[in-house]
Amino acid sequence: MLFRSGYHASTSEIARKAKISEGSLFKHFPTKDELFVAATKIPPIPACIDRLSYMVGVGDLRTNLSQTCIQFVEFLQVVVPPFMVSQGRKPPQFPLPNGEEPPPVRDRRLLTNYLRAEMERGRLRPCVPEVVAYALIGCLVSYVMDNFCLQLTPTREETLAFVENLIASLWDGISPQEAQQDLYRSNIPHLCDAGELTKN
Numbered sequence: 001m002l003f004r005s006g007y008h009a010s011t012s013e014i015a016r017k018a019k020i021s022e023g024s025l026f027k028h029f030p031t032k033d034e035l036f037v038a039a040t041k042i043p044p045i046p047a048c049i050d051r052l053s054y055m056v057g058v059g060d061l062r063t064n065l066s067q068t069c070i071q072f073v074e075f076l077q078v079v080v081p082p083f084m085v086s087q088g089r090k091p092p093q094f095p096l097p098n099g100e101e102p103p104p105v106r107d108r109r110l111l112t113n114y115l116r117a118e119m120e121r122g123r124l125r126p127c128v129p130e131v132v133a134y135a136l137i138g139c140l141v142s143y144v145m146d147n148f149c150l151q152l153t154p155t156r157e158e159t160l161a162f163v164e165n166l167i168a169s170l171w172d173g174i175s176p177q178e179a180q181q182d183l184y185r186s187n188i189p190h191l192c193d194a195g196e197l198t199k200n
Contacts, residue, residue: 046075049107052114061123062171069140069163072107076144108137124174132174139166 015022048071055064101109108130115129143162147154154162 045103045106046072048072048075049110052110053117056114056117057121057123061118062167062175065136066163066167068111069136069167070160072137073140073144073159073163076141080144080148104137104141108133111137123176125176127174132170135170136166 012022015025018025048068052068055068058064100106111133112130115124115132118124119126119129140163146152
């Protein structure tokens with residue numbers, strides 16, 4: 001109900017849909033603001049991003065990236081609807097308790113740190129990891145947002161295909177192939193130095 005009508009959804013209609021009285025609704029949520037916040041609460045950090053630090057140097061990197069991206073899309077598919085509804089409040093708010101960094105910034109930072117750690121171990125070609133993180137996070141967010149705005153529900157197979165094509169498109173530029181790695185170092189050495197600027 002809130003996903004469809006936003007903050008201006010009628011509490012009487014919400015109660016009717018929930019098959020409870022409006023009084024019972026306000027017993028649990030004394031104000032409409034409290035009801036709205038509870039219904040549109042943004043989940044905590046996605047598990048696939050939170051465990052990146054434990055994946056450094058473990059398993060096949062391309063497979064790790066693919067699985068992380070698929071799980072991140074699934075997380076976004078849960079998060080985007082309530083987030084979009086939350087923007088219907090006046091004034092619009094982004095939940096940032098205690099001065100925490102915005103979730104997209106946090107997720108990009110953690111992915112950047114993971115990519116940098118893999119690069120330092122020779123499992124990625126020298127590059128600017130933050131740019132790769134921007135490309136991955138940006139494409140995944142755009143994919144979910146576009147589908148949400150167009151009211152499309154892609155199948156899991158379609159999502160898997162999108163992620164695999166995304167990884168394949170980036171992989172030639174970051175895979176640690178020795179012959180290409182030497183050429184990359186000689187032609188674009190400044191990228192490795194620029195990467196130092198993004199370290200946290």
